[in-house]
Amino acid sequence: MASAMLSITSPSTSASLSMHDSHKGKPHFGGSSLRFSKEKGNPFSSVRSSGRISMSLAVNISRFEGIPMAPPDPILGVSEAFRADSNEVKLNLGVGAYRTEDLQPYVLNVVKKAENLMLERGENKEYLPIEGLAAFNKATVELLLGADNPVIKQQRVATVQGLSGTGSLRLAAALIERYFPGAKVLISSPTWGNHKNIFNDARVPWSEYRYYDPKTVGLDFEGMIEDIKAAPEGSFVLLHGCAHNPTGIDPTPEQWEKIADVIQQKNHIPFFDVAYQGFASGSLDEDAASVRLFVARGMEVLVAQSYSKNLGLYAERIGAMNVVSSSPEAAARVKSQLKRLARPMYSNPPVHGARIVANVVGDPALFSEWKAEMEMMAGRIKNVRQKLFDSISSKDKSGKDWSFILKQIGMFSYTGLNKNQSDNMTNKWHVYMTKDGRISLAGLSLAKCEYLADAIIDSFHNVS
Ligand SMILES: Cc1ncc(COP(=O)(O)O)c(C=O)c1O
Numbered sequence: 001m002a003s004a005m006l007s008i009t010s011p012s013t014s015a016s017l018s019m020h021d022s023h024k025g026k027p028h029f030g031g032s033s034l035r036f037s038k039e040k041g042n043p044f045s046s047v048r049s050s051g052r053i054s055m056s057l058a059v060n061i062s063r064f065e066g067i068p069m070a071p072p073d074p075i076l077g078v079s080e081a082f083r084a085d086s087n088e089v090k091l092n093l094g095v096g097a098y099r100t101e102d103l104q105p106y107v108l109n110v111v112k113k114a115e116n117l118m119l120e121r122g123e124n125k126e127y128l129p130i131e132g133l134a135a136f137n138k139a140t141v142e143l144l145l146g147a148d149n150p151v152i153k154q155q156r157v158a159t160v161q162g163l164s165g166t167g168s169l170r171l172a173a174a175l176i177e178r179y180f181p182g183a184k185v186l187i188s189s190p191t192w193g194n195h196k197n198i199f200n201d202a203r204v205p206w207s208e209y210r211y212y213d214p215k216t217v218g219l220d221f222e223g224m225i226e227d228i229k230a231a232p233e234g235s236f237v238l239l240h241g242c243a244h245n246p247t248g249i250d251p252t253p254e255q256w257e258k259i260a261d262v263i264q265q266k267n268h269i270p271f272f273d274v275a276y277q278g279f280a281s282g283s284l285d286e287d288a289a290s291v292r293l294f295v296a297r298g299m300e301v302l303v304a305q306s307y308s309k310n311l312g313l314y315a316e317r318i319g320a321m322n323v324v325s326s327s328p329e330a331a332a333r334v335k336s337q338l339k340r341l342a343r344p345m346y347s348n349p350p351v352h353g354a355r356i357v358a359n360v361v362g363d364p365a366l367f368s369e370w371k372a373e374m375e376m377m378a379g380r381i382k383n384v385r386q387k388l389f390d391s392i393s394s395k396d397k398s399g400k401d402w403s404f405i406l407k408q409i410g411m412f413s414y415t416g417l418n419k420n421q422s423d424n425m426t427n428k429w430h431v432y433m434t435k436d437g438r439i440s441l442a443g444l445s446l447a448k449c450e451y452l453a454d455a456i457i458d459s460f461h462n463v464s
Pocket of ligand 1: 096163164165166167192240245273275305306307308314319
């Protein structure tokens with residue numbers, strides 16, 4: 001009876017497999033038949049030895065065989081699919097990145113000016129301290145809370161530069177995991193897709209509070225309050241400072257007061273994610289009003305900030321984590337622990353974006369130019385929102401009320417389209433968007449509003 005031996009060689013090991021007639025044509029790896037040896041031989045050799053055929057194949061067995069393929073990211077995966085589509089009418093409304101009216105990426109003029117300044121000064125590339133650039137940290141907390149906020153003067157805020165919004169959230173999640181073991185983070189349903197990943201990876205338990213009401217395509221305020229009330233005392237409540245992602249639905253100032261009431265009553269800790277300051281309304285102060293309201297009540301508050309959208313610094317990964325504490329001593333301790341957590345994760349943050357922010361905010365002329373550019377960007381999005389609403393309402397004769405589009409704020413609109421309808425938007429109309437029905441108006445031009453209106457009306461009425 002003939003038997004064959006397959007020697008399978010990988011760069012560091014080779015595996016030998018004895019194969020008898022009964023297994024002919026069906027090598028199976030694993031179990032006792034797979035033997036690894038340290039021998040290294042010519043992978044293409046074939047030798048005959050005492051009734052056995054020994055063949056070596058150039059097949060690498062990876063040590064990573066057990067690692068399954070990860071699914072594409074639900075937001076960034078949309079851009080990949082968009083790039084692969086060759087149809088000219090295609091429209092990418094997936095990722096939340098600002099585009100000009102010509103649908104081109106936009107670098108703010110103030111950013112270019114700040115970068116020129118930095119070049120002229122010939123600044124070096126030495127490491128930053130773990131907590132980041134001091135001038136950035138000062139600028140960012142003042143921008144968030146207002147320069148004359150007493151908590152800053154009282155040194156009650158621990159601010160560390162983070163790797164944009166995501167990295168700052170992740171750092172805070174690590175702090176929660178270490179110093180509030182078992183504490184839950186309450187997140188809105190729905191929320192930005194990465195929130196759950198961040199808390200999962202940090203091993204922080206989370207649950208959802210009601211936020212979106214599909215019947216009104218508006219805020220389920222009663223549900224939100226009930227769920228925050230029902231959560232275990234001392235939970236962290238994650239709130240979007242403004243321009244809620246993905247719904248574009250924000251509480252009113254009166255509703256924010258009530259949310260603060262119940263959080264205070266339940267001894268919860270508010271945790272703000274501020275990714276769109278100045279980008280929602282066009283005003284930095286207006287968009288920070290929710291955070292400032294909580295701070296003015298004397299509450300301890302966590303705030304993650306991002307400059308991806310409002311300064312268009314997406315790839316520079318610049319943001320901050322702020323912890324407003326009730327004493328300067330607590331703030332100092334919190335800051336020391338944030339640094340301790342950051343050190344083994346990424347050592348210290350990148351300098352380029354930090355210098356841009358510090359230069360723009362620290363220079364009165366650049367600062368007012370930035371505010372004007374932000375108003376321009378927020379204004380373009382508002383115009384597109386209005387035009388989309390006008391186009392849909394004039395084309396759709398069904399009597400459906402589309403006014404929710406105008407009640408939303410920021411770069412996103414939740415269309416109310418379900419997964420099948422969103423699939424139709426992509427498959428039939430080449431409109432790329434997330435499967436939850438969210439579109440980024442920042443990726444839309446006035447010229448494309450009519451086309452998008454047709455796509456939404458078709459998907460809404462003709463697909464269930
Ligand atoms: C709600 C929210 N938080 C945080 C972020 C973080 O973005 P980045 O890490 O680019 O600052 C985003 C980006 O889309 C967001 O929408």
